[in-house]
Amino acid sequence: MxxxxxxxxxxxxxxxxxxxxxxxxxxxxxxxxxxxxxxxxxxxxxxxxxxxxxxxxxxxxxxxxxxxxxxxxxxxxxxxxxxxxxxxxxxxxxxxxxxxxxxxxxASGIPARLVCDGGLDVGELEELRDTLVRLTAALQRQGEIDAGAVHG
Structure with a gap:
């Protein structure tokens, strides 16, 4: 593939x-x-x-x-x-x-608009956010490891 x-x-x-x-x-x-x-x-x-x-x-x-x-x-x-x-x-x-x-x-009404307009329910958006947070943390950790390998 x-x-x-x-x-x-x-x-x-x-x-x-x-x-x-x-x-x-x-x-x-x-x-x-x-x-x-x-x-x-x-x-x-x-x-x-x-x-x-x-x-x-x-x-x-x-x-x-x-x-x-x-x-x-x-x-x-x-x-x-x-x-x-x-x-x-x-x-x-x-x-x-x-x-x-x-x-x-x-401004407090803005996040609710995204929920309404986004086609996902609150649970799906929370799951997406949590997945993105984990992805970001993993990539940042790997970047720090890579930077340490280059400088170390």
């Missing part, structure tokens, strides 16, 4: 699914004045406010060179505030403003 046809590739299925999901989110987030990456930052802060940039980066799996411009744009729109920590000048804390917290209510 030929393993190279495009429609047999997990990577392509993930790529097209990601594009479809973010494309479905776009009009919903446009109403809130947010991009998808900005929405992810707010989700992390709605889950736990007043996080360091380092902690946010870990939660979102983003490096600081990607996260910093996102935070600057969110700060410019008045949704978050960034403050240098007094106990460690190298560390910056990010917190929601009242305006950022106020977006939580209108």
């Amino acid at each position: 030929d393993v190279l046809p495009l429609d047999r590739q997990v990577c392509f299925a993930l790529y097209t699914a990601t594009r479809a999901v973010t494309g479905r989110y776009r009009p919903l987030l446009d109403k809130l004045g947010l991009t998808y990456p900005q929405y992810l930052v707010l989700l992390a802060l709605w889950e736990r406010d007043e996080r360091t940039v380092k902690d946010l980066g870990a939660a979102l799996q983003l490096d600081s060179s990607t996260l910093s411009p996102l935070l600057k744009r969110l700060e410019a729109t008045g949704l978050v505030a960034r403050e240098r920590r007094t106990d460690d000048e190298r560390s910056v804390t990010v917190r929601l403003t009242e305006q950022g917290e106020a977006l939580r209510t209108p």
Whole structure:
């Protein structure tokens, strides 16, 4: 059996699914004045406010060179505030403003729209998420092993 046809590739299925999901989110987030990456930052802060940039980066799996411009744009729109920590000048804390917290209510209906529009029930979506989390963790572990073999 030929393993190279495009429609047999997990990577392509993930790529097209990601594009479809973010494309479905776009009009919903446009109403809130947010991009998808900005929405992810707010989700992390709605889950736990007043996080360091380092902690946010870990939660979102983003490096600081990607996260910093996102935070600057969110700060410019008045949704978050960034403050240098007094106990460690190298560390910056990010917190929601009242305006950022106020977006939580209108944003709370967005995940349900994906359930309605996605053609899968909640259990199937949870199973898919859990499978993707396991896949991501396994690939990251293997990447760390491979990187150790190269440098070790």
